[in-house]
Amino acid sequence: RLGSAYCCSCTPLCIFFSLLAVLLIAAGIAGLIIALIKPTTSTTSPAVVVITRSGDPIVGIYSTTAGGPTGASNGRYSNPGEMPPEAIDGLSSTKCLNFGVQGSPSAVLLGPGVGTSFYATPAISSASVEKGLLFASANDFPTRDPITVTLEIYSGPTGINPVAAPARSTYMLQQTFSNTIAFSSYRLLVTSQRSLSDAVQYAEAEILGYI
Secondary structure, three states: OOOOOOOHHHOHHHHHHHHHHHHHHHHHHHHHHHHHHOOOOOOOOOOOEEOOOOOOOEEEEEOOOOOOOOOEEOOOOOOOOOOHHHHHOOOOOOOEEEOOOOOOOOOOEOOOOOOOEEEEOOOOOOOEEEEEEEEEOOOOOHHHOEEEEEEOOEEEEOOOOOOOOOOOOOEOOOEEOOOOOEEOOEEEEEEEEOOOEOOEEEOEEEEEEEO
């Protein structure tokens, strides 16, 4: 009406929009509260740790091929202080040395250490998932370096340079691979070594993964 004050808030349309605005604000506040209190699902992968450790049951093997049955246990070692337990003791100052089935300190052969290494059962877990290998070179004789190995689902390099011999008693680059299968024991086999020698040796051959 002319000359009368117009009150928008009194009309049905204005009341509707006012209520709608209040509802939208309330819904926004409720959504924010839910987002703040809603628990988040973590997608962080388990930590990769050393699976094989000092004191774990471990047996040296030789005359064995990848995918085949374990040929024979132990092998030939230079002395009691250079046997398979030294390969997983966490010390780069010790080593495992294996002459294999044919090797000896007086023989120079092509790959005497091929088909040798160890069978280990980690005590830390009855079902661990292997994700990597970490080798360390031994203290002397680069000709004895293992260059490639197999480990259950893995077949590849140890991380030791096949061309230029690395520093002695030194950890190499960690080798990683994809795997989701859990194992209770592991069989590691040397499949090649640097050159003609009388044995194969390495300071550490640590298996890494999830527990």
